[in-house]
Amino acid sequence: MITPAVVLFYAAAALTIGGGLVVVMSRNIVYAALALLVSLMGVAGVFLLAFAEFLALVQVLIYSGAVVIVFLFALMLTRIEDFSRLTDHRQWPVAAIIAVSVFALLAAAIARTSVRTEPDRQSVGLSEFGETLFAEWAVPFEVASLVLLVALIGAVVLVRRDGGRD
Amino acid sequence: MSPVEALYYGLAALGLMAFLSVMVLALTWGERKALARIQMRMGPMRVGLHGTLQPVADVMKLVLKEDILPSWADRRIYWAAPLAVFVPAFLVWVTIPVSRDVVIRNMDVGLFYVVAITALSVLGLVMAGWGSANKYAILGGLRAAGQLISYEVPFIMAALAVAMLSQSLDLTEIVDGQAVFANALVQPLGLFLFFTAGLAELGRTPFDIHHAESEVVGGPFVEYSGAHWAVFFLAEYVNTFTIAALTVLLFFGGWRWPDVPFDGGVHTALSVLWFMVKTYAVILVIFWVRGTYPRLRIDQLMAFGWKLLVPLSFANIVLTGVVLFYGWPLWTLTVLSLGLLGGAFYLISILPGRGPSRMTVAVRPARDLRTRAAGSSASGVDSR
Numbered sequence: 001m002i003t004p005a006v007v008l009f010y011a012a013a014a015l016t017i018g019g020g021l022v023v024v025m026s027r028n029i030v031y032a033a034l035a036l037l038v039s040l041m042g043v044a045g046v047f048l049l050a051f052a053e054f055l056a057l058v059q060v061l062i063y064s065g066a067v068v069i070v071f072l073f074a075l076m077l078t079r080i081e082d083f084s085r086l087t088d089h090r091q092w093p094v095a096a097i098i099a100v101s102v103f104a105l106l107a108a109a110i111a112r113t114s115v116r117t118e119p120d121r122q123s124v125g126l127s128e129f130g131e132t133l134f135a136e137w138a139v140p141f142e143v144a145s146l147v148l149l150v151a152l153i154g155a156v157v158l159v160r161r162d163g164g165r166d
Numbered sequence: 167m168s169p170v171e172a173l174y175y176g177l178a179a180l181g182l183m184a185f186l187s188v189m190v191l192a193l194t195w196g197e198r199k200a201l202a203r204i205q206m207r208m209g210p211m212r213v214g215l216h217g218t219l220q221p222v223a224d225v226m227k228l229v230l231k232e233d234i235l236p237s238w239a240d241r242r243i244y245w246a247a248p249l250a251v252f253v254p255a256f257l258v259w260v261t262i263p264v265s266r267d268v269v270i271r272n273m274d275v276g277l278f279y280v281v282a283i284t285a286l287s288v289l290g291l292v293m294a295g296w297g298s299a300n301k302y303a304i305l306g307g308l309r310a311a312g313q314l315i316s317y318e319v320p321f322i323m324a325a326l327a328v329a330m331l332s333q334s335l336d337l338t339e340i341v342d343g344q345a346v347f348a349n350a351l352v353q354p355l356g357l358f359l360f361f362t363a364g365l366a367e368l369g370r371t372p373f374d375i376h377h378a379e380s381e382v383v384g385g386p387f388v389e390y391s392g393a394h395w396a397v398f399f400l401a402e403y404v405n406t407f408t409i410a411a412l413t414v415l416l417f418f419g420g421w422r423w424p425d426v427p428f429d430g431g432v433h434t435a436l437s438v439l440w441f442m443v444k445t446y447a448v449i450l451v452i453f454w455v456r457g458t459y460p461r462l463r464i465d466q467l468m469a470f471g472w473k474l475l476v477p478l479s480f481a482n483i484v485l486t487g488v489v490l491f492y493g494w495p496l497w498t499l500t501v502l503s504l505g506l507l508g509g510a511f512y513l514i515s516i517l518p519g520r521g522p523s524r525m526t527v528a529v530r531p532a533r534d535l536r537t538r539a540a541g542s543s544a545s546g547v548d549s550r
Contacts, residue, residue: 060283
């Protein structure tokens with residue numbers, strides 16, 4: 001049955017897959033970064049259709065608002081001519097094999113999992129979500145933030161090799 | 167979604183567009199008049215009574231001007247950039263309430279939605295900077311990315327502290343929480359952080375590093391003209407209006423504090439009016455700041471953000487958390503907040519260094535870095 005939700009889902013899926021294809025096939029690295037943004041926004045759309053509003057917004061804020069911007073920030077300092085042979089790299093057969101096997105693995109895993117379909121599913125309230133995340137799952141949350149902190153400090157240490165004067 | 171709902175959202179989008187355009191026209195006129203007043207001039211006087219039709223004439227001029235595409239520009243990115251700036255500026259207004267029920271769609275994650283969508287507007291500036299194939303544009307784009315990412319941190323943290331106080335991200339509930347006294351009275355530090363970081367997010371005058379005319383001749387916008395430049399301009403003023411509206415919603419009680427009298431339709435109309443009066447008061451302060459302060463240098467900007475606003479915003483969250491957790495009366499938060507704000511400024515004033523060097527990070531000449539890198543590497547051989 002074709003409902004608006006189904007149409008929107010296919011639109012979001014098309015954005016995700018199309019964006020992903022442009023990322024790997026584009027000859028212009030800035031286009032590839034912008035296509036990555038489109039793809040990530042498509043994923044946010046899928047989250048939104050699954051009533052995961054919070055996750056969708058996190059996707060927009062972190063990936064589109066921060067990660068892609070940082071990519072572009074670095075890419076702006078390059079010229080396109082530096083990447084003229086971007087897509088005919090010799091490693092592409094290996095990359096294709098790995099990509100196909102990961103896809104096969106995920107597809108098999110999804111096919112074996114029994115998918116629950118709840119037609120009347122509603123979004124979880126934000127306060128309920130917050131309580132689950134910060135009370136019930138507080139320890140994994142803290143571990144994740146610790147990992148991020150370590151990565152952050154590591155990045156600072158890597159960049160400041162001269163010890164600094166200020 | 168039923169056809170009726172689809173029609174409602176379509177009409178709402180059109181109405182929002184018209185509302186924001188009128189607000190932008192009013193803002194451009196208001197800004198020129200306010201700045202003229204500060205500089206003891208008259209401002210626009212010729213077109214219409216006291217120049218009130220000047221914005222219309224400006225729009226005519228911008229639309230009729232030639233749209234120039236630089237020959238080295240990346241055509242697609244160059245044309246898409248104005249849209250990438252404008253669309254987020256417009257989308258934010260889907261959930262900003264002007265009064266109770268005068269909103270397109272209220273969300274229980276409203277504040278988070280606003281913050282997430284605002285973060286997207288950097289993208290257009292970066293695209294414009296890269297797509298123009300112009301040195302000044304690229305420099306401006308880099309500056310924009312650096313500045314906006316840096317000031318997003320205190321901006322979001324200050325908003326988060328308000329959400330902690332209201333125990334909600336729903337903008338209507340945040341306003342309802344301020345029915346008796348506004349958050350500005352409870353979190354003066356939060357107001358300072360939000361307003362300052364908001365100005366930086368807008369790139370308005372003390373923080374207009376990325377389109378500083380005397381340094382990067384307009385930054386990302388240097389090659390744009392005509393209607394596409396007008397879209398950037400529109401987005402900038404919509405964003406100004408958004409930040410002012412958010413400041414009112416989060417810190418000055420929105421359409422409440424104090425409640426307007428009467429019931430029904432009159433009440434709603436008066437609420438909208440009251441909200442607008444407050445918003446325009448905040449906008450006037452923004453113009454006043456523009457007319458008063460000179461532009462920061464880029465190193466001062468980064469130091470101000472990372473050394474002052476970010477630590478203060480974390481302290482603000484901790485303070486709010488402590489007061490809420492131990493259930494202390496809210497006036498203790500006011501006192502602590504004011505104390506922290508005053509203490510921070512006192513510390514800056516007694517720190518060594520005078521004038522401009524006080525709030526700076528060290529900038530070393532590039533040749534200094536090169537010799538340093540060559541000296542520290544094991545071989546020490548640099549063919550140049």
